[in-house]
Amino acid sequence: MTDSDPVTLGDIMIITISRTIIMYLFLTIGIRIMGKRQIGDMQPNELVVTLLISEIAAIPLQDSGQPVLNGVVAILLLVALEIFLSVLAMKNIKCRRLFSGQSVMLIRNGTLDQSAMKRVRMTVLDLIELLRGQNVFDISTVAFAVLEVNGDLSVMLKPENQNVTVKDMKLSKDKEGLQLPVISDGKIIMESLDALQITRDEVIKILSSKHTEYENVFLMTMDRYKNLNIIERRAD
């Protein structure tokens, strides 16, 4: 395009599309570098960084007069700062308290700590709502309740209100491990075989004892004690 060429709507669209793709790639890379966290599980500083990044990313997309590099530099710097802060918080407990805050015990030994509730500016109704979210409908059944830094409430019930466990009942239970997908849609997943420490031939042998082949298996899961589930592919 020469300098005398007028800028058409098509050019503007292409510019917007290119800028959106560039910003999308950088945002995805940035979020991947920061690591996996759901919005609800974010620490305060992580939430701030996420909000800022989304705002900064929008500026070059809305205003084509802004160099894309300005947005990219700001996003990458925020990602780097977030990582530095998380490393610092990992190494130093004071920094962690400063940037992420501290969990607060709201119910201690079955007693509501009213001063702690005032400190976190939470009403009893808020607390009851959070307890309901944890399937606790009677506050008198709670031994300990801790408000975590991400806003979640962790609850420990009084011993008489806790669920009965296999250990409590002194029962024996079959050994059970983590079920991993070994075959998905007729394809053997080698990573799962490595984790379960079995070979491909062993899997084929197991399947032949069940009168089937791995190509015909839609899903096969197995744990390290060789407990397995097989769902065969439907003929259609």
Added chain:
Amino acid sequence: MKRFYTACVIVLILTVLCITATLVVNSKMDKFEKRIDYIEELDDTNPEESYKTAQKCEEDFHKEESVLALFVNHEKLDELKKRLAKIRAYSKQKDFSYLLSECAETEMIIEDITEDQKFLFHTVF
């Protein structure tokens, strides 16, 4: 710790990028400013030389516009482009009073672009 090293690499890249941006913008703007100064000095003594310098200045800008657009606000670059075109036009018409006032305004835009790259109190806040 892998992420920490990635963050260090990012900061390093950003530092290099920022230094490059400052150096590139400053050097190119310096070049334009010197040419504009020269046109101002020439005034009405050598109209031909004044026109040639203005023309050269505009040509150089067109060559370097794409690099500058990486670091400088595009609206400011468009404004500078417009001013350089006016300088060329006034020097061709030998309209020296307009030429001098256009040169002064162009210098202000150049200074503004250069200042944006500097770490100063008013650019930070």
